[in-house]
Amino acid sequence: MDNVRIFDGHNDAVQFMLDYRPDGRDFLARSEAGHLDLPRALEGGLAGGLFAMYAAPEQEPVDDLTINHEGYEVRYAEALHSDHARRQIDGQLSAIEKLIGRSGDKIRLATSVGEIEAARHAGVFAVVLHMEGADAIGPDLGYLDSLYNAGLRSLGIVWSRPNIFGYGVPFAYPRSPDTGPGLTDLGKNLVRRCNELGIMVDVSHLNERGFWDVAALSTAPLVATHACAHAICPSTRNLNDRQLDAIRDTGGVVGLNLAVNDIRADANLDEDTPLDAVIRQIDYLIARVGPEGVALGSDFDGAVMPREIKDASGLPRLLDAMRQSGFDELTLRKFAYNNWLRVFSLTWPDRS
Numbered sequence: 001m002d003n004v005r006i007f008d009g010h011n012d013a014v015q016f017m018l019d020y021r022p023d024g025r026d027f028l029a030r031s032e033a034g035h036l037d038l039p040r041a042l043e044g045g046l047a048g049g050l051f052a053m054y055a056a057p058e059q060e061p062v063d064d065l066t067i068n069h070e071g072y073e074v075r076y077a078e079a080l081h082s083d084h085a086r087r088q089i090d091g092q093l094s095a096i097e098k099l100i101g102r103s104g105d106k107i108r109l110a111t112s113v114g115e116i117e118a119a120r121h122a123g124v125f126a127v128v129l130h131m132e133g134a135d136a137i138g139p140d141l142g143y144l145d146s147l148y149n150a151g152l153r154s155l156g157i158v159w160s161r162p163n164i165f166g167y168g169v170p171f172a173y174p175r176s177p178d179t180g181p182g183l184t185d186l187g188k189n190l191v192r193r194c195n196e197l198g199i200m201v202d203v204s205h206l207n208e209r210g211f212w213d214v215a216a217l218s219t220a221p222l223v224a225t226h227a228c229a230h231a232i233c234p235s236t237r238n239l240n241d242r243q244l245d246a247i248r249d250t251g252g253v254v255g256l257n258l259a260v261n262d263i264r265a266d267a268n269l270d271e272d273t274p275l276d277a278v279i280r281q282i283d284y285l286i287a288r289v290g291p292e293g294v295a296l297g298s299d300f301d302g303a304v305m306p307r308e309i310k311d312a313s314g315l316p317r318l319l320d321a322m323r324q325s326g327f328d329e330l331t332l333r334k335f336a337y338n339n340w341l342r343v344f345s346l347t348w349p350d351r352s
Helices: 038-043 082-102 113-122 142-150 185-197 208-217 241-249 275-289 312-324 329-347
Strands: 006-011 046-053 065-067 072-074 107-109 125-132 152-156 200-202 223-227 253-256 294-296
Touching: 006 125, 006 223, 006 253, 006 294, 006 312, 006 329, 038 046, 038 125, 038 312, 046 082, 046 113, 082 107, 082 125, 082 142, 113 125, 113 329, 125 142, 142 152, 142 185, 152 223, 185 200, 185 208, 200 223, 200 329, 208 241, 241 253, 241 275, 253 275, 253 329, 275 294, 275 312, 294 329, 312 329
Parallel strands: 006 046, 046 125, 107 125, 125 152, 152 200, 223 253, 253 294
Antiparallel strands: 065 072
């Protein structure tokens, strides 16, 4: 297993970087806080990943969680003003640039499959820019072009709140992902422009009608960077069988989300979630989407992880559990690394 390299389809480490916030963590130094930094990434076999930029509200909501005997519901988050969101995204872009600059070529920004592979062969960690929620982008889409020029290669249209492009799913269980209207006309324009530029469109956090709008419009494979199977855990954040089939039929990828509340059938926020529960999700997704369509989308630093994995350094334990469950070496390598690069190659134009 030592030779299996891993590419992760989603993490929220940017939110906690010292280069972004004075009380943050130095990504270059090992920490016991959170899930991801460079030493733990390398210990866990990570070759790189999609790093999510995300705009938070000015004030985090309080008392927005309701729990009853059936499950839970989080009050739907309010839309953000684009200027407020853009200031944060600009700050995060600057922080990533500073981090790469002071890493001494231990970290590189990658904008193509070739650059990811070159970094891997050089033993350098590859950062691919993703944005979770298009709140910072205005209706003229000009900022999207600026982000592309800065290195953005993956975009989630929404987080779990509305914006001018569409509607995210409110966090709830048990509940269907069909929670409201789909993409707006501006959202449809956004998908078309992403296709033109070669930015991967991420359907994570998008409600079901929005998903089908993307499916009808996009010329690229359908991708969910971090999600699980609704058939096992019926939370709004998970994908139902029809959605999984559509991802399969377009040659897309589902990044397995390690968030325990989306893995477990009971959706409990419990670190003592056994690896057997994670394997059950992987089994189901591969059976539905195929071995070429399932990868890792950890949600490190954005969710509660199973205790047996704990953080990025624990990823070899997940691969060991997959092997013990009967997955062959080829399937392991597809899940760990190859499937992401395959879908990137189908989405990002070769401009060399």
